[in-house]
Amino acid sequence: MRVVIVGATGNAGTALLRRLRAEPDVEAIGIARRTPADSGPYADMEWHSVDIGREDSLDPLTRIFDGTDAVVNLAWQIQPSHDARRLYRTNVLGSRTVFRAALRAGVGTLVHASSVGVYAPGPKWAYVKETWLRTGVPESSYSRHKALVERMLDEIESDHPTLRVVRLRPGLIFQRDAGTEIGRYFAGPLVPARLLRFGWVPLLPANPGLRLQAVHADDVAEAYLRVLRADVRGAFNIAAGPVLDPAVLAKAFHGLPVPVPGFALEGAAALSWWLRLQPVDRGWVKLALKAPLMCCDRAVEELGWQPRMDAVAALHEVVAGLAERAGQAESPPLNAGGSQPGRLGGLLRGRLPGTGNPY
Known part of the structure; x- marks a missing residue:
């Protein structure tokens, strides 16, 4: 299985690379704006330097995705918080470019790193399932961007029913x-x-x-691997206890x-x-x-996932x-x-x- 990981040098990406190294039948290809040194979890693999927020990134992403079984989009900017335009450029427009490139390349599986931030305000003494309203918390640009990107995925799922689209919604x-x-x-x-x-x-x-x-990065990486291996679609909440x-x-x-x-x-x-x-x-x-x-029952029941x-x-x-x-x-x-x-x-x-x- 050939998997391209966009945003592979960050928190979740590094954990996912560590996990995939234990899978001999998985070939991981990394994409980052600044590629890492060839050592540690980033060693002995194919790397590409692409800034997904650039207007000219669609063609290089399409070439990289060609012949790929799955694309995992982990790219997201938290900072600089005083530059709202840059955050929108990477998070919303960059995600759109990744999705368009995956469609042009004929990728079979698209996995996107969403978040608990996609959800509308909800209970603090009960747990919501993946069907909870996804309008975000309006005062948070992070939350608004997550909701916008998931709406893009809704349209892609509707227009391209043969593409397997999965969203993971982890806590911290x-x-x-x-x-x-x-x-x-x-x-x-x-x-x-x-x-x-x-x-x-x-x-x-x-x-x-x-x-x-919250959840440990290694447990999130395990969830991504199980999504890649299973024939599942839709969203999965990912979190560990206690609150x-x-x-x-x-x-x-x-x-x-x-x-x-x-x-x-x-x-x-x-x-x-x-x-x-x-x-x-x-x-x-x-x-x-x-x-x-978030209620994580779906991940437990359909992926067999449990936080370690x-x-x-x-x-x-x-x-x-x-x-x-x-x-x-x-x-x-x-x-x-x-x-x-x-x-x-x-x-x-x-x-x-x-x-x-x-x-």
């Missing part, structure tokens, strides 16, 4: 090697990450809406939950983002407060990675060194959080 994806990347995109260089090596956070914001789901709420986090990090109203969380995020002190805008807080909890690591262990792993500046030196997105935006070296060069292209 954690692994140790993504610690630096996640800190860079969601915390910024001003957070004293080294203090997290003690595994203690003295004060934790508590709000009834802060109930989130990460203030009580669970307080126990995990030996901290004290401090009640904070939602408007205060949103206001603090909006002001600090506007001042370029951190890279997360108000929309991310709104998404965290409004995104529903629970959400708390995955969170501990990524926090340790953040504190220890873990990453993958071969991958530009996961590289822990350098002076790119979102890193301390970048800040010293005037690259403020939420600005510049960290990819």
